[in-house]
Amino acid sequence: MFRKSNINLWLTFVLTVFFIMLFSTILIGIIAILMIHLGYLAPTDKSPITPMFLLLLLSTCVGTIFSMLSGNVILKPIRKFSKAINLVAKGDFTIQLEENQKIHEINEMAKNFNKMVAELSSIETLRNDFITNVSHEFKTPLSTIDGYVTLLQSEDLTTEQKQSYINIIMGSTRQLSNLTSNILKISKLENQDRILIKKLFSLDEQIRQSLLLLENKWNEKNINLELELSPIIFYGNEELMMQVFINLIDNAIKFTPKNGEIKINAYKTDYAVSISISDNGIGISPEMQRHIFEKFYQSDKSRLSEGNGLGLTLVKHIVDLSGGKIKVDSKLTIGTTFTITFPI
Amino acid sequence: MFTILVVEDDDNLRKLFCTVLNKNGYQTIDAKDGYEALDCMDKNYVDLLISDVMMPNMDGYELTRELRAAHYEIPILLITVKESFQDKQKGFLSGTDDYMVKPIDVNEMVLRVEALLRRAQIITERKLTIGSTILEYDTLTVFQNKLPILLPQKEFYLLYKLASYPNKIFTRQSIMDEIWGMDSESDERTVDVHVNRLRDRFKENQDFDIITVRGLGYKVVKKNV
Ligand SMILES: Nc1ncnc2c1ncn2[C@@H]1O[C@H](COP(=O)(O)OP(=O)(O)OP(=O)(O)O)[C@@H](O)[C@H]1O
Ligand SMILES: [Mg+2]
Numbered sequence: 001m002f003r004k005s006n007i008n009l010w011l012t013f014v015l016t017v018f019f020i021m022l023f024s025t026i027l028i029g030i031i032a033i034l035m036i037h038l039g040y041l042a043p044t045d046k047s048p049i050t051p052m053f054l055l056l057l058l059s060t061c062v063g064t065i066f067s068m069l070s071g072n073v074i075l076k077p078i079r080k081f082s083k084a085i086n087l088v089a090k091g092d093f094t095i096q097l098e099e100n101q102k103i104h105e106i107n108e109m110a111k112n113f114n115k116m117v118a119e120l121s122s123i124e125t126l127r128n129d130f131i132t133n134v135s136h137e138f139k140t141p142l143s144t145i146d147g148y149v150t151l152l153q154s155e156d157l158t159t160e161q162k163q164s165y166i167n168i169i170m171g172s173t174r175q176l177s178n179l180t181s182n183i184l185k186i187s188k189l190e191n192q193d194r195i196l197i198k199k200l201f202s203l204d205e206q207i208r209q210s211l212l213l214l215e216n217k218w219n220e221k222n223i224n225l226e227l228e229l230s231p232i233i234f235y236g237n238e239e240l241m242m243q244v245f246i247n248l249i250d251n252a253i254k255f256t257p258k259n260g261e262i263k264i265n266a267y268k269t270d271y272a273v274s275i276s277i278s279d280n281g282i283g284i285s286p287e288m289q290r291h292i293f294e295k296f297y298q299s300d301k302s303r304l305s306e307g308n309g310l311g312l313t314l315v316k317h318i319v320d321l322s323g324g325k326i327k328v329d330s331k332l333t334i335g336t337t338f339t340i341t342f343p344i
Numbered sequence: 345m346f347t348i349l350v351v352e353d354d355d356n357l358r359k360l361f362c363t364v365l366n367k368n369g370y371q372t373i374d375a376k377d378g379y380e381a382l383d384c385m386d387k388n389y390v391d392l393l394i395s396d397v398m399m400p401n402m403d404g405y406e407l408t409r410e411l412r413a414a415h416y417e418i419p420i421l422l423i424t425v426k427e428s429f430q431d432k433q434k435g436f437l438s439g440t441d442d443y444m445v446k447p448i449d450v451n452e453m454v455l456r457v458e459a460l461l462r463r464a465q466i467i468t469e470r471k472l473t474i475g476s477t478i479l480e481y482d483t484l485t486v487f488q489n490k491l492p493i494l495l496p497q498k499e500f501y502l503l504y505k506l507a508s509y510p511n512k513i514f515t516r517q518s519i520m521d522e523i524w525g526m527d528s529e530s531d532e533r534t535v536d537v538h539v540n541r542l543r544d545r546f547k548e549n550q551d552f553d554i555i556t557v558r559g560l561g562y563k564v565v566k567k568n569v
Pocket of ligand 1: 292307311
């Protein structure tokens with residue numbers, strides 16, 4: 001790297017002091033010689049105290065003035081730094097320090113400071129995004145409810161119209177309640193760094209039980225289930241794992257057309273437990289696969305009202321906390337497979 | 345007519361529950377908290393209790409515990425905003441029969457109430473009727489058009505369990521756990537063997553079928569109703 005102009009802070013200090021002393025000495029020397037020449041100081045004077053005292057005083061003054069001038073150069077970046085920190089404290093994350101400082105340490109400090117500010121500002125935008133997202137997700141169903149309730153108040157409605165408005169309202173309330181409970185679950189998981197309550201349970205049976213909970217949904221779409229579940233005794237948090245399966249299976253059902261097929265495989269090797277959930281539904285494009293685990297991300301805009309884009313975020317949190325891995329393989333219009341593995 | 349006691353501190357919700365239950369043909373009494381509920385229980389005959397968990401004075405868990413301690417055996421359905429496993433466990437430990445998480449779907453509430461009442465009836469009568477088939481728990485006997493068939497114990501319990509909840513799928517594991525016990529040595533194929541025997545016995549039955557749901561388990565469905 002090109003670092004010709006970067007000097008060490010210690011060396012700068014030593015050099016500065018050296019030059020201050022050198023200049024002061026030379027200057028005092030010149031003054032002394034001048035004074036002798038002008039006869040203020042005779043070398044044969046009886047008492048040497050007065051001229052010595054005079055020279056001492058002079059050299060102190062000169063040294064101080066030099067220090068003042070050069071100190072300004074060293075201290076300027078620190079003063080700038082202090083000002084910048086003050087601004088950050090007040091919430092201004094746009095401030096940046098110059099990064100081509102002569103002194104190495106000062107330059108490092110400027111760089112780190114800029115990194116810190118960038119980091120802080122990204123957290124700030126994340127937080128803002130989160131609030132925008134949350135309030136948007138809340139407002140959509142709320143305004144739907146509001147609108148249809150208003151419509152319901154008019155008197156000339158057929159029974160079918162009424163029923164369809166009511167269905168829409170019920171769908172929106174369900175979405176709202178799902179939203180609040182998912183936000184709660186995610187924020188709870190974000191504040192913990194490991195899974196606390198663990199016990200042994202049968203994973204294959206848990207998958208069957210999650211399918212039973214979703215029976216209405218797959219029955220309605222006449223989805224064919226292909227299950228290959230070998231007996232697996234798993235050590236982990238039963239309730240959280242249940243949420244993983246419910247969310248993945250729920251997605252598989254939601255994004256698969258009528259008469260589709262969902263395959264679930266679960267098996268255990270000497271090293272790992274592996275579960276895969278495949279559907280032959282609409283699929284996810286490679287571009288979108290990169291985002292599906294993000295909060296509030298929904299790739300299929302036509303189905304926005306059927307969820308909040310929090311399911312996979314929750315799943316990923318749980319799998320990560322449990323020390324597992326989740327992977328997605330998908331082709332648009334062909335289908336999607338989610339695979340989770342836990343080492344044992 | 346069944347009488348249901350609704351305990352809920354929120355006025356709007358209490359009114360909603362009562363209205364829905366009345367519409368579905370149940371008589372309702374309402375109470376604002378646990379103490380009021382206990383009072384109502386003393387003065388009225390109640391078939392089923394629906395209670396919120398979080399209430400002032402005496403909460404739902406405590407109310408359930410009190411009632412069970414006083415030997416009230418009526419079905420209890422708790423309704424709560426909490427949905428963690430520990431809370432559910434706490435609910436069941438205190439003696440509740442079923443548990444719903446707010447915001448609840450009132451239609452589902454009605455379905456659960458029906459199921460709870462039917463089960464309570466099955467338990468008190470120890471008898472189950474599907475069309476013209478009657479299962480008599482104490483004698484392990486099935487009557488088909490008045491003709492008695494005595495079943496081996498496990499087979500009878502298996503049929504009784506499935507028939508208590510028509511259309512509900514039971515996994516082999518859950519059947520094993522309940523009928524053979526958690527730590528039984530037999531494996532899940534035992535369930536298949538018993539189901540096959542039952543099917544054989546009731547080939548001719550006009551009231552129900554035992555259906556295999558591939559990969560998941562079994563369910564009883566009522567025929568032509
Ligand atoms: N099996 C799948 N097939 C096709 N697309 C999927 C599948 N699973 C997830 N996706 C895509 O990923 C997005 C995010 O999924 P996620 O479960 O997080 O949200 P959601 O299902 O839309 O809403 P929620 O789970 O909160 O109800 C979905 O909106 C969908 O576009
Ligand atoms: Mg989802």
